[in-house]
Amino acid sequence: MSDRNVIVLGAGLAGLGFARHYPGARVFEAEAAPGGHARSHEFAGAWFDRGAHICHSQDKAWLDLVCAQTPLNEMTKSVVLNHKAGHWFAYPVQNHLFDLPQADREAALADFLAAQDHYRGREPQNYEEWCRFQYGDFLVENFYRLYTEKYWHVPMAELATDWLGGRLLPSQVANIVAGAAGHQEEKQAVFRTFRYPKRGGFFAMLERLADGVDVRLNKRAVRVDAEKRIVAFADGTEEAYETLVSTMPLPQLAAMIPSAPARVREAASKLRALRQYCVNFVVDRVELSPANWFYIYDPDIAVSRVSFPFSLSGEASDLTAVQAEIFLPSDARPDEETLRDQAVADMGRLLMFEAADVVAAEIRGYSHSYVVSDLNRAPAVALVREWLHSQGIETAGLFGNWHYVWSDRAYASGQTLAHNMCGRT
Numbered sequence: 121m122s123d124r125n126v127i128v129l130g131a132g133l134a135g136l137g138f139a140r141h142y143p144g145a146r147v148f149e150a151e152a153a154p155g156g157h158a159r160s161h162e163f164a165g166a167w168f169d170r171g172a173h174i175c176h177s178q179d180k181a182w183l184d185l186v187c188a189q190t191p192l193n194e195m196t197k198s199v200v201l202n203h204k205a206g207h208w209f210a211y212p213v214q215n216h217l218f219d220l221p222q223a224d225r226e227a228a229l230a231d232f233l234a235a236q237d238h239y240r241g242r243e244p245q246n247y248e249e250w251c252r253f254q255y256g257d258f259l260v261e262n263f264y265r266l267y268t269e270k271y272w273h274v275p276m277a278e279l280a281t282d283w284l285g286g287r288l289l290p291s292q293v294a295n296i297v298a299g300a301a302g303h304q305e306e307k308q309a310v311f312r313t314f315r316y317p318k319r320g321g322f323f324a325m326l327e328r329l330a331d332g333v334d335v336r337l338n339k340r341a342v343r344v345d346a347e348k349r350i351v352a353f354a355d356g357t358e359e360a361y362e363t364l365v366s367t368m369p370l371p372q373l374a375a376m377i378p379s380a381p382a383r384v385r386e387a388a389s390k391l392r393a394l395r396q397y398c399v400n401f402v403v404d405r406v407e408l409s410p411a412n413w414f415y416i417y418d419p420d421i422a423v424s425r426v427s428f429p430f431s432l433s434g435e436a437s438d439l440t441a442v443q444a445e446i447f448l449p450s451d452a453r454p455d456e457e458t459l460r461d462q463a464v465a466d467m468g469r470l471l472m473f474e475a476a477d478v479v480a481a482e483i484r485g486y487s488h489s490y491v492v493s494d495l496n497r498a499p500a501v502a503l504v505r506e507w508l509h510s511q512g513i514e515t516a517g518l519f520g521n522w523h524y525v526w527s528d529r530a531y532a533s534g535q536t537l538a539h540n541m542c543g544r545t
């Protein structure tokens with residue numbers, strides 16, 4: 121047990137990762153249960169996550185921690201598709217040009233090969249250039265721009281490249297060329313193999329992480345007095361701390377510290393994340409698609425990604441559970457019933473079922489999902505976190521560090537911070 125009075129805001133994976141490795145830490149969570157964005161819930165006999173979640177981690181320590189006691193569906197060959205204008209083709213599009221109509225395939229391949237020549241050695245300054253340098257003009261204009269604007273709601277040129285891998289390897293170039301000449305089995309995608317609990321949704325493999333952790337629920341922090349080192353909660357209570365570890369969204373944290381300088385507040389206020397809606401429904405059909413999930417490029421359909429929870433869990437059923445995800449700018453406030461009904465109707469057209477086949481449907485909204493990695497993000501995050509650190513406030517996790525990470529890395533970011541702080545105290 122550390123003598124230091126450390127409190128943690130948020131019992132998502134980062135908060136739990138910290139608390140499990142920092143003896144004596146107390147965790148204050150706004151919601152009525154731990155788990156944060158990794159939680160799952162049951163609806164109409166199926167389990168749904170907050171957007172499709174799968175475990176594709178290769179981190180042995182993490183897998184040992186979360187896999188041991190949960191019966192898992194071990195997927196060795198995931199099926200991921202794309203849809204655009206009535207056509208279905210394998211994901212990612214550049215590896216499967218053969219699936220496109222012939223004229224598109226030829227144009228895409230010609231532009232791809234031209235790009236390899238034309239942009240060789242040039243460093244992309246933003247996501248648009250990155251895509252253009254890698255894939256060529258045709259794929260940018262007909263696929264990547266459409267999807268970016270629909271999903272990220274930001275022009276491609278405003279996005280950074282810090283969330284992408286490096287340049288294409290020569291072997292990937294050869295794959296793309298081969299994929300234009302004939303059907304290729306997808307081997308590259310990181311999620312070709314994955315694990316998913318047989319029952320209980322993604323969170324079933326994580327829920328034990330909260331065991332033994334001192335988590336106080338329904339404790340929403342609303343104000344931090346950084347000078348006196350006191351957190352105030354929505355229920356009127358207060359807690360003093362020596363070090364505060366925050367995994368709650370960085371802009372909200374900065375906004376609740378009255379002593380934060382204007383430059384810190386301003387930098388934090390520019391950070392963007394997407395608002396997410398999940399339309400969860402069950403259809404009276406044994407199967408609707410061979411895919412585990414698919415992406416939709418059509419600009420006139422609000423849904424971006426669709427997954428099939430029973431196909432992830434491997435559960436046998438006469439019904440099909442569907443999750444349709446919609447991503448909107450953070451300030452969007454659509455009419456939720458209309459959004460739900462339109463999403464179900466659009467999926468009915470794509471997957472060929474009738475309204476009468478739908479057993480039950482719900483919509484759930486989440487204020488934060490993906491962090492928008494625009495050109496402003498990295499410098500703004502560095503400035504805000506540096507000031508917080510000077511005040512005895514550390515951050516961890518997806519929204520604490522405002523940088524997209526998978527679940528294993530979210531946990532690891534809390535764990536690493538704990539180890540660093542234990543070394544320091």
Ligand SMILES: Cc1cc2nc3c(=O)[nH]c(=O)nc-3n(C[C@H](O)[C@H](O)[C@H](O)COP(=O)(O)OP(=O)(O)OC[C@H]3O[C@@H](n4cnc5c(N)ncnc54)[C@H](O)[C@@H]3O)c2cc1C
Nearest residue numbers: 130132133134150156157171173174341368517518526527
């Ligand atoms: C759409 C989507 C799909 C994803 N898919 C995958 C996937 O397939 N595989 C994978 O491994 N990972 C996936 N992830 C990533 C994974 O969900 C996250 O990395 C992880 O859940 C983040 O954990 P966290 O603790 O950093 O944040 P969170 O889970 O957000 O935890 C933060 C906690 O802080 C609490 N909080 C907020 N405000 C306050 C406050 N004022 N006071 C107190 N508490 C507060 C919140 O309630 C929450 O519990 C996905 C993420 C998203 C958004």
